[in-house]
Amino acid sequence: MHTVIGHPEATEALSLSEVERIKADFEILEHQVNGTDLVYLDSGATSQKPRCVYEAEQHYYENANSAVHRGAHSLAVEATDIFEQARETVAKFIGARSNELVWTSNATEALNLISYSMSNASLGRGGDEAQRFRLGAGDEILVTELEHHANLIPWQELAFRTGATLRYVPVDEQGALRYEMLDELINSRTKLVAFTHVSNVLGTITDVARFVSAAKAVGALTVLDGCQSVPHMPIDVKSLDVDFMAFSGHKMLGPTGIGALYGRAELLDAMPPFLTGGSMITVVDMEHAEFLPSPQRFEAGTQRVAQAHGLATAASYLDEVGMDRIASWEEHLGAMLFEGLSNIEGVRVFGPSDIARIGTVPFEVIGVHPHDVGQYLDSRGIAVRVGHHCAQPLHRALGVSATTRASTYLYNTEQDITALIEAVASVREYFGV
Amino acid sequence: MNELDQLYQQVILDHAKRRIGSPLVDPAAGELHGESHQHNPICGDQIRVRVAVGENDHFTAMSWEGDGCSISMASASVLSEMLPELTKDEFLDKLEVFREMMRSRGAMVPDEEVLEDAAAFVGVSKFPARVKCAMLAWVAAEAAMLGASA
Numbered sequence: 287m288h289t290v291i292g293h294p295e296a297t298e299a300l301s302l303s304e305v306e307r308i309k310a311d312f313e314i315l316e317h318q319v320n321g322t323d324l325v326y327l328d329s330g331a332t333s334q335k336p337r338c339v340y341e342a343e344q345h346y347y348e349n350a351n352s353a354v355h356r357g358a359h360s361l362a363v364e365a366t367d368i369f370e371q372a373r374e375t376v377a378k379f380i381g382a383r384s385n386e387l388v389w390t391s392n393a394t395e396a397l398n399l400i401s402y403s404m405s406n407a408s409l410g411r412g413g414d415e416a417q418r419f420r421l422g423a424g425d426e427i428l429v430t431e432l433e434h435h436a437n438l439i440p441w442q443e444l445a446f447r448t449g450a451t452l453r454y455v456p457v458d459e460q461g462a463l464r465y466e467m468l469d470e471l472i473n474s475r476t477k478l479v480a481f482t483h484v485s486n487v488l489g490t491i492t493d494v495a496r497f498v499s500a501a502k503a504v505g506a507l508t509v510l511d512g513c514q515s516v517p518h519m520p521i522d523v524k525s526l527d528v529d530f531m532a533f534s535g536h537k538m539l540g541p542t543g544i545g546a547l548y549g550r551a552e553l554l555d556a557m558p559p560f561l562t563g564g565s566m567i568t569v570v571d572m573e574h575a576e577f578l579p580s581p582q583r584f585e586a587g588t589q590r591v592a593q594a595h596g597l598a599t600a601a602s603y604l605d606e607v608g609m610d611r612i613a614s615w616e617e618h619l620g621a622m623l624f625e626g627l628s629n630i631e632g633v634r635v636f637g638p639s640d641i642a643r644i645g646t647v648p649f650e651v652i653g654v655h656p657h658d659v660g661q662y663l664d665s666r667g668i669a670v671r672v673g674h675h676c677a678q679p680l681h682r683a684l685g686v687s688a689t690t691r692a693s694t695y696l697y698n699t700e701q702d703i704t705a706l707i708e709a710v711a712s713v714r715e716y717f718g719v
Numbered sequence: 720m721n722e723l724d725q726l727y728q729q730v731i732l733d734h735a736k737r738r739i740g741s742p743l744v745d746p747a748a749g750e751l752h753g754e755s756h757q758h759n760p761i762c763g764d765q766i767r768v769r770v771a772v773g774e775n776d777h778f779t780a781m782s783w784e785g786d787g788c789s790i791s792m793a794s795a796s797v798l799s800e801m802l803p804e805l806t807k808d809e810f811l812d813k814l815e816v817f818r819e820m821m822r823s824r825g826a827m828v829p830d831e832e833v834l835e836d837a838a839a840f841v842g843v844s845k846f847p848a849r850v851k852c853a854m855l856a857w858v859a860a861e862a863a864m865l866g867a868s869a
Contacts, residue, residue: 320722657762657788657852658727665723673762687763687786717789718732 299614300607300696308607309697311336322667325702330486330646330693331671332536333517335600339539342599343592354589355565355582369591372598373581379601380512380531380548381522388547388554388581389594393513394436396532396547397480399584400509401440402560404478408448412558418477418507419557421448426475428506430455430463431683432485432492435676437511437532441480450477457683461488462638465496472500478507483515483531487677487691488637489620489646491515498527507553513537517695518616518644520609523548539604540597544590554580561586604696612696613644619694619703620645626707627692632714636684645694648675651710653719656688662716663690666709725842726849727789730797734836735789740799743769744782753867757859759851764791768859772867776807781860788852790843795856797836807864813837814857821850 300308309315312334317324326334346368352361354369370384377387390396406412407419421427427441431454445452455471456464472479479501484491494510501508510531515521517538523531530553535544549557559566559577563586568576577583604612620643627649628635636648651659660672671691674681681687692706746752751772758765764787773779781802783795802810817837820827825845829838843853 655788655792657764657790657849661726661846661849662723665721678763681763687765717727718736 297608297610297614299618300611302700304607305615305697305699308336309699311338311603312697313337315697319667319669320665325666325668325705327692327694327698327702327706328669328671329517329537329695329698330489330514330675330691332542333539333695334697335539335541335596336603338603339541339596339600343541343596346592346595351592354591365591368595369589372591372594375598376546376594376601377548379521379605380516380533381524382548383551385580386523386548386551386554388549388584389589390532390545390547390584391543391590392536392545393511393532393534394440394545396545397436397440397509397511399547399560400530400532400549400557401444403557403584404444405447406558406560412556415556416558418505421445421450421477423449424475425450425477426473427452428454428471428476428479428481430481430492431457431679432461432463432482432488432490433480433677433679434482434486434511434513435678436513437480437482437509438679441478451475455481457680458638459683459685460638461485461490461636461680461684462641463492465493468496468500472497472504472506474504476501476504476506478509480509480511482511482513483526484513484518484644484646485637485677485680486514486646487648487675487680487689489514489643489648489693490637490641491519491643494526494528502527512548514644514646517604519613529553535593535597535600538597539600541593544593544597546597547584549580551580554584559583559586563587565589607696615696616645616694616698617642619698619700620647622700622703623647623692623694623706626703627710630707630711632719633710636686636689645698646691647693648689648691649710650686650689651713651719654713654717656690658717659690659710659713662713663706663709666705668706668709670706722842722845726846728839728842730836730839731793732789734793734796737796738792739796740782741795742782742784743767744780746771749869750779751867751869753863753865755859755862755866757855757862759787759791759855761851762788764788764852764855766791766795766855766859768795768856768863770802770860770863770867772807772864778802778805778807778810778864783856783859785856787855788849790840790849790852791855794837794840794853795859797839798856798860801835801837802860810860810864814861817857818854820844821853 407416512533516533656672766785
């Protein structure tokens, strides 16, 4: 096994028999698609769920369903316990404290929450303590050219609403971030730096420390998009030292409809809320309202209890397997993918080869459009993602409008990778290229 | 024929390579012409179609440029071959038949007299995710026709 920067400690990857045992926990992976065994290589879009996750949701609905943080009856108490226990489990999974984890519908909502809370602060909400969230003309927001649209458009919109300027760290023609430009791009005008931990297209891992130290030097807030990192590698937000991190549940074996925002407690307690309404207040009169501290101040309305419980069950499942071992296994699969696809004549693999990456590899089959590649692979039971993967600017920088992306998870076997490589090798022949 | 081979019939793969009607041709001075740019945000496929209309509402030419999958590019090529034979009304009739076929989920037996080479796209209708690919050039041609001016 080769070692990769970012996983400094050599960890034993999962054994082949362990992977088979894990795979057996996923009912859907036993299915046949188009008359052949399903090979699921689209976990970057959404992961499959082990039985324990949806059984946890079912158990909640059968035994404890009721509204949380209100009502005095026994079920309400039990539901509240389950909900808050889930928060504790997921917070611990990323190295955070419970009051630093806000439930959201998904990562997109988590990022919009920051964007709109900062808007509200910029309009004067939140008093003196919200000063550091205020933006105006002359201030700068920095993103990168790697970003998923979910970590780009909320900042474009925030810039429009506040008069701030949006700038970005470009990538080179391989898709590597141009870190050498950070010193110029992060300056005294920079108020917020939002960047991805792992590129959802290239799978490459960002040097977080470099962004954080530059941002801290000028007092800018940092927002990390953890959608592609939290599911695939051990994460400790305190050692990453970011101010905020967004991630989604459905990409880490959890249910759809649940995501989370991590924020340093002192920041969350000082930030004005985004969604307002029930369950996030202390005193309300007809003219105004006082808000609860975090996380409740950001959780207006009826909460996603079953989903939170399902996500906590997913996090426990991942913990039990061991995130460091999952990372090692996926590093192995990713290396197999990268090498296997690169060796096929007429196939071009995207992304720098000298930057650590998770098991995500985008490629093109020269002369065959990605949609046709995806269709052909589907006929052989192989699920991959095709298109721009919600990252049009990055694709433009790479000089293509679409790519085909294979992405792994802990349940993928070496046979899955071999099946993909064999199928990709016959694409050009099928299309007569 | 399996479903994949029905989707990618030889006539479609041939048209995807030949790209009849591409690239764009400048309209002649004073000629009635229209242009439309259509984009499929799901996959990023895009096409720009230009049509010219002559006497008695007869199309005289269709040209296009685009970037997309074999289905969308082949569909534009097939339409470019068909269109200059047609009047506006004949085109709208064929568009209706083509659209009905695309929505049929493989149930419709295409009338080759009406649809000519476009009948080959019947296999696409079994793949709902690809129907937009086949429709893109037709929708663009319709919009170009409706917006035509001298």
